[in-house]
Amino acid sequence: MSSLPEHDGDTRRACDWTVDRLRRIGMTVEIADLPGGRHPVISAEWLGRPGKPTLAIYGHYDVQPPDPLEEWVTPPFQPTVRDGRVYARGACDNKGQVLAGINAAEHAFATGGPPLNLRFLIEGEEEITGTSLPRFLRQNAGRIQSDFVLIADGEFTAPGLPNLLTGLRGLLYTEIVAEGAAADLHSGIFGGVAPNPLNTLAHVISALKGRDGRVTIPGFYDAVVPPTEEEVAGWDRVKDEPTLKRLMAVRALEGEEGFSPADRTWGRPTLDVHGIIGGFIGEGSKTVIPARARAKVSMRLVPAQDPKRIFASLATYLEALETPGVKLSLVQLGAAPPVLAGVDHPGVSAARKAFLKSFGAEPVLVREGGSVPVTLDFQEALDPMLMLTGFGLPDDALHSPNEKMDLEQYHLGTEMVLHLMEELGFGG
Amino acid sequence: MSSLPEHDGDTRRACDWTVDRLRRIGMTVEIADLPGGRHPVISAEWLGRPGKPTLAIYGHYDVQPPDPLEEWVTPPFQPTVRDGRVYARGACDNKGQVLAGINAAEHAFATGGPPLNLRFLIEGEEEITGTSLPRFLRQNAGRIQSDFVLIADGEFTAPGLPNLLTGLRGLLYTEIVAEGAAADLHSGIFGGVAPNPLNTLAHVISALKGRDGRVTIPGFYDAVVPPTEEEVAGWDRVKDEPTLKRLMAVRALEGEEGFSPADRTWGRPTLDVHGIIGGFIGEGSKTVIPARARAKVSMRLVPAQDPKRIFASLATYLEALETPGVKLSLVQLGAAPPVLAGVDHPGVSAARKAFLKSFGAEPVLVREGGSVPVTLDFQEALDPMLMLTGFGLPDDALHSPNEKMDLEQYHLGTEMVLHLMEELGFGG
Numbered sequence: 001m002s003s004l005p006e007h008d009g010d011t012r013r014a015c016d017w018t019v020d021r022l023r024r025i026g027m028t029v030e031i032a033d034l035p036g037g038r039h040p041v042i043s044a045e046w047l048g049r050p051g052k053p054t055l056a057i058y059g060h061y062d063v064q065p066p067d068p069l070e071e072w073v074t075p076p077f078q079p080t081v082r083d084g085r086v087y088a089r090g091a092c093d094n095k096g097q098v099l100a101g102i103n104a105a106e107h108a109f110a111t112g113g114p115p116l117n118l119r120f121l122i123e124g125e126e127e128i129t130g131t132s133l134p135r136f137l138r139q140n141a142g143r144i145q146s147d148f149v150l151i152a153d154g155e156f157t158a159p160g161l162p163n164l165l166t167g168l169r170g171l172l173y174t175e176i177v178a179e180g181a182a183a184d185l186h187s188g189i190f191g192g193v194a195p196n197p198l199n200t201l202a203h204v205i206s207a208l209k210g211r212d213g214r215v216t217i218p219g220f221y222d223a224v225v226p227p228t229e230e231e232v233a234g235w236d237r238v239k240d241e242p243t244l245k246r247l248m249a250v251r252a253l254e255g256e257e258g259f260s261p262a263d264r265t266w267g268r269p270t271l272d273v274h275g276i277i278g279g280f281i282g283e284g285s286k287t288v289i290p291a292r293a294r295a296k297v298s299m300r301l302v303p304a305q306d307p308k309r310i311f312a313s314l315a316t317y318l319e320a321l322e323t324p325g326v327k328l329s330l331v332q333l334g335a336a337p338p339v340l341a342g343v344d345h346p347g348v349s350a351a352r353k354a355f356l357k358s359f360g361a362e363p364v365l366v367r368e369g370g371s372v373p374v375t376l377d378f379q380e381a382l383d384p385m386l387m388l389t390g391f392g393l394p395d396d397a398l399h400s401p402n403e404k405m406d407l408e409q410y411h412l413g414t415e416m417v418l419h420l421m422e423e424l425g426f427g428g
Numbered sequence: 429m430s431s432l433p434e435h436d437g438d439t440r441r442a443c444d445w446t447v448d449r450l451r452r453i454g455m456t457v458e459i460a461d462l463p464g465g466r467h468p469v470i471s472a473e474w475l476g477r478p479g480k481p482t483l484a485i486y487g488h489y490d491v492q493p494p495d496p497l498e499e500w501v502t503p504p505f506q507p508t509v510r511d512g513r514v515y516a517r518g519a520c521d522n523k524g525q526v527l528a529g530i531n532a533a534e535h536a537f538a539t540g541g542p543p544l545n546l547r548f549l550i551e552g553e554e555e556i557t558g559t560s561l562p563r564f565l566r567q568n569a570g571r572i573q574s575d576f577v578l579i580a581d582g583e584f585t586a587p588g589l590p591n592l593l594t595g596l597r598g599l600l601y602t603e604i605v606a607e608g609a610a611a612d613l614h615s616g617i618f619g620g621v622a623p624n625p626l627n628t629l630a631h632v633i634s635a636l637k638g639r640d641g642r643v644t645i646p647g648f649y650d651a652v653v654p655p656t657e658e659e660v661a662g663w664d665r666v667k668d669e670p671t672l673k674r675l676m677a678v679r680a681l682e683g684e685e686g687f688s689p690a691d692r693t694w695g696r697p698t699l700d701v702h703g704i705i706g707g708f709i710g711e712g713s714k715t716v717i718p719a720r721a722r723a724k725v726s727m728r729l730v731p732a733q734d735p736k737r738i739f740a741s742l743a744t745y746l747e748a749l750e751t752p753g754v755k756l757s758l759v760q761l762g763a764a765p766p767v768l769a770g771v772d773h774p775g776v777s778a779a780r781k782a783f784l785k786s787f788g789a790e791p792v793l794v795r796e797g798g799s800v801p802v803t804l805d806f807q808e809a810l811d812p813m814l815m816l817t818g819f820g821l822p823d824d825a826l827h828s829p830n831e832k833m834d835l836e837q838y839h840l841g842t843e844m845v846l847h848l849m850e851e852l853g854f855g856g
Binding site: 264281286 | 597599601608609610611613614615616617618619620621622623624626627629630631632633634635637639672675676677678679680681682683684689692693696698700701702703704705706707708709712713714715716717718724726728751752753754755761762796797798799
């Protein structure tokens with residue numbers, strides 16, 4: 001409940017508990033309070049294997065608020081086991097998964113010591129997208145270098161089917177501003193000669209993405225790196241058209257012609273308008289021609305598109321899309337580059353083997369259509385080999401009442417991390 | 429101040445004063461309180477010339493509120509003469525112009541009686557677009573038949589340059605509804621396959637009117653009757669591009685290619701979007717793909733376009749503009765057919781001669797780009813020959829502080845109505 005100041009004490013107790021646990025298993029722990037932060041970053045290390053690589057395990061000790069309380073079968077903060085599952089807020093997101101890592105480390109310490117250097121970086125502001133961890137990573141990049149970063153904060157694709165995230169789309173969020181007359185006009189008087197910024201914006205948005213789903217910004221697709229065949233192999237199995245249609249309750253999917261639904265949400269960039277501001281939006285009718293209008297337009301970007309280049313190209317393109325009486329300009333509201341976690345680095349090979357040894361299943365390689373800020377923070381600060389995965393199940397009810405973690409997933413997850421350490425430490 | 433209930437007594441006093449005046453000059457007066465109405469309709473008649481045509485003179489006794497009071501040089505409800513002008517709320521809009529008609533009738537009664545049958549229809553709900561007059565006209569159409577209706581509630585085009593309105597554009601106001609998924613979606617997860625009703629609406633609006641200003645609804649222009657050469661003759665003189673650019677403060681006009689600015693605002697139909705509802709319009713960025721969006725789209729119609737036919741054609745056209753996952757539907761929010769007051773009926777000829785005899789100037793034939801509801805009400809109920817004009821001047825400050833009426837305009841306006849009666853009664 002990192003978002004609720006009245007529960008800051010509880011969040012701090014989760015922090016202290018984690019720190020204590022890490023110290024008891026043999027880690028050297030530092031609690032970093034960052035300026036402007038709400039909850040400290042736990043940075044723990046054990047560098048007892050000089051010459052061996054360093055594995056950093058990420059996690060977060062904060063949780064979502066438990067509302068609505070009345071829907072919980074047992075109280076959210078009294079963990080209860082039923083049918084081999086532990087029910088509690090944070091059971092899966094992310095305490096159970098963090099503990100799998102800590103338990104694995106404990107086991108390693110108890111049986112001759114971990115086969116590689118270990119680091120834990122556990123934050124308390126994941127649910128509020130806080131600034132403490134990014135700041136900590138930037139400020140301490142030199143002394144916390146890590147070869148591998150394991151982020152286990154997700155779910156299996158299906159029971160028995162683990163996954164590894166190989167890429168995340170980036171985002172460029174803009175506002176297109178259209179300016180016409182000096183003041184709002186009445187269409188009864190000026191309709192026919194008045195520049196209408198809303199009509200111009202409609203032309204612009206319509207021009208930016210054709211009915212074939214293809215974005216028309218010059219150079220938009222130039223830097224796109226297609227996913228590898230190995231990566232794409234399992235995509236259609238886990239993300240198919242009937243399922244997507246059912247999930248969204250639509251009669252047909254839309255999007256770029258010639259690409260599969262999985263490719264369109266994970267491998268291809270796209271463009272959407274999220275809102276159009278200006279004119280009259282009340283009930284009934286008003287014949288105003290607004291002086292000014294704005295459209296919120298974002299682009300999901302894929303490796304190796306550069307938000308800066310796309311922004312510049314769009315800004316130039318808009319000049320060509322102006323109508324005689326309407327001036328267009330472009331404002332950037334946000335940008336996150338795409339992440340390519342990769343499919344062919346030693347971390348991915350090790351994780352695949354570790355999943356096979358623990359869960360008895362080869363993970364499917366998938367991507368995400370949205371950004372996960374923490375991956376970008378790690379990439380920018382440490383440039384590590386990333387392993388993005390999770391031990392939860394699709395029905396774990398993250399952020400919802402009756403959140404749970406299957407104890408078998410929890411135990412096998414612990415084994416997976418142990419195997420991962422071995423694969424990375426001994427080279428498999 | 430028909431809009432302010434606390435001044436209903438004052439508005440009623442204006443009504444009573446007018447009734448008294450009409451009775452004193454010799455008219456038979458009826459005060460009609462209509463169900464649901466705020467202020468009664470004054471209906472006065474004198475039918476002493478059997479076999480002669482009947483002229484109805486329209487006017488309104490209600491006025492706009494006087495705010496801001498502190499900007500008035502002299503109090504708004506203490507009429508004050510300065511430099512040959514009377515300053516007061518309602519001086520021009522519409523009391524001075526109504527009085528010109530009543531004074532003309534009084535003069536006619538004092539000098540042998542009017543040369544034709546006379547009727548006054550004076551309402552108290554013009555400034556609030558009330559329902560009393562339309563209802564009165566509908567309910568009494570049979571017994572208040574009139575050959576001619578004079579509506580003098582406007583202004584000269586310029587000092588010394590009277591005008592006659594020969595046409596008013598109509599309006600079809602619609603809402604286009606676009607429906608995609610069952611609920612709002614996150615573009616990080618579904619962007620690339622999700623139908624986006626806002627994007628579809630942009631396509632639709634862009635398709636409805638090309639960048640050449642041409643509306644693409646099938647059959648949209650079929651019924652358009654071009655204005656006559658006689659009508660167009662003076663248009664460019666009174667409505668030119670530099671003036672319009674200055675008025676709107678734009679670098680360029682927009683609109684239909686191949687037509688003059690006057691034609692585009694008076695003679696040609698057009699289409700504008702007034703607001704687009706749906707998605708995120710707050711500050712900052714939110715990557716929502718809305719489940720539903722709506723666009724307020726209106727069309728200004730010209731003679732002899734039929735709002736019903738255009739609506740049906742647009743509804744059909746929208747089916748072709750749907751995208752695979754977005755359903756479109758059309759709602760009508762308002763419709764007013766265009767008005768063609770005409771340039772070649774005896775009322776116009778008489779009014780032209782009357783202006784020449786009184787003001788010494790031939791009126792320019794102009795149109796309006798918006799609808800004036802009262803003209804439609806008269807057309808539908810009585811189907812008379814309409815004479816739409818006004819005796820005010822462009823700087824009369826209607827609806828603003830220091831509203832005034834030039835006494836010379838007032839006196840010459842009275843003369844104009846007298847000459848009009850003669851022209852219509854004696855056939856010129």
